[in-house]
Amino acid sequence: MSNNLLEVIDLRTSFDTERGNVTAVDGVSFSVAPGEVVGVVGESGCGKSVTAESILQLLDPSSTSYSGQILFGGDNLLRLSEDALRKVRGYRISMIFQDPMSALNPVFTIGDQLTEAILAHKRIGKRRARAFAIELLAKTGIPEPESRMRQYPHQLSGGQRQRVMIAMALSCDPELLIADEPTTALDVTTQAQILKLLIELKDEFDAGILFITHDLGVVAEICDRVVVMYLGEVVEYTDVHTLFDNPAHPYTRGLMASTPGIDADPEDDLPIIPGAVPTLHHIPQGCRFAERCALVLPECRQQTIELEVLSDDHASRCIRSAELATGASLSNGGVR
């Protein structure tokens, strides 16, 4: 496993809240190899963003505690000093978000912000930094990059702002890019362009990508491997083809079935996952998914359910995984 770019081992992230301590990420492990796109999927509230933000420890230090290991370039990021961590953030690991506005400064031009980001970690003069900024913008497919340099963030469309964010994230030539729902707020046509761009740039920069999304269509488009999260835990991980051909966890199956596919019959109801993700104050005993699972057995609620390894790169946190992974239909695959 030493050729991994990032290795997250048994990560736990807890918050102190007015109503007590809650654990948003509870024993999560996964890895990203160089050049690989690893997807993290799950409904909102499952702990995807907290996982991503834990890697760079971007959460409020006064109320957040971490345990486990985040191995990157020979270091455990959770053990690094704040100074050393700053040399990782925005230098070797970059992050892009759903809302680029939150990461761009409204009172500075695109050119100033991008040039400053480049100057922060490249020993080059201002002139060359500007030229490099224009080159990066052009790479992201923004029309007329030179005139964009003089514009302010609010003068750009959502898709163009996301391109600027990507240019900014790539300006340091990162080894790892963490993308937290970067296309969720965009039109489908723009989303398709941004996904294509990320793939092209990943190949050019040879970076690994941790791609967070709640959209399985996006997973099908760009991920190589996938981690499915439910209520702070990994419930299934595998390569993208196995995930779509042979999903083993009832939650994964439910997510797939409730997406109206091209074969969805307008005469039929869509399969649903009943209920909703509970809050962290109401984590169920035993299997966390039991109250929403169509295949629940009494024993599911009576024991802690461990991740069960099904094959080389496939594991599922379900006592019925073995039955499900063999493709047994089990009354509509566990979907209501």
Add this chain to the structure above:
Amino acid sequence: MKSDQPVLEAHHLSKTFSTRSFLGRTTSENRAVDDVSLSLAAGKTYALVGESGSGKSTTGRMLQGLITPTSGHVTVRAADGSTAVQTTARANRDVQMIFQDPYSSLNPRRRIRGILEESLRIVGEKDPSVLRTKVDEALNAVGFSDEHAQRYPHEFSGGQRQRIGIARALVVNPKIIICDEPVSALDVSIQAQILNLLRKLQADLGLAYLFITHDMSVVRYLSHRVGVMYHGRIVEEANTPDLFAAPQHEYTKRLLTSVPIHHPSLRTSAKA
């Protein structure tokens, strides 16, 4: 009432917004909606698709009588077959709206029952026993109990709030519901719950929907007819299967090829 007659028709609707520049020295005109005509039929769904800013919400608001068109008019057919012509903003209880973010439109200090009663009072209902029965019916229709009625909006999840938004629209017995991206902010699992509910209500009550969305898989699943908006105009309109089988306009084609694939084996070599 003849079922093939439209329950709502939009005739050549246009809306121009004037925006004043900083310091108000100059104004610029933005033709948000440009000569849009469409018609809605009982028990059917008309999907309005297009990129953000193309004028979908503005069209929906004109149909609901929330804003006055710059030109054009809307006709709504009443139960007795007579038609009411609308040229200015005017609330019509036959046309209700549900939104992407129901939370922002729910009064946080009122219980759910109070919120629904308010909708009925707005249309002139006062009798307490009628209020009670109608609210119970609407809550029941979206799968809520009396216990839910006593709670406040913040106590509900995103999908549940959307149910409240639907109940609030239903409580006045509308014939038409304008659904402005009602599932865009929801997870697919919850989205499926809401789509099933909307379809069931349509089948039970014969509702006509204008369904604004940018999700083509939802369009295919739910709608009978589709209008594609681009820069304020409807550039293409067709029955749903025809639109997917043979898109005509360049933008429609681009829209359809942008829809994420549903299996990784469908990646094109350029994408892989």
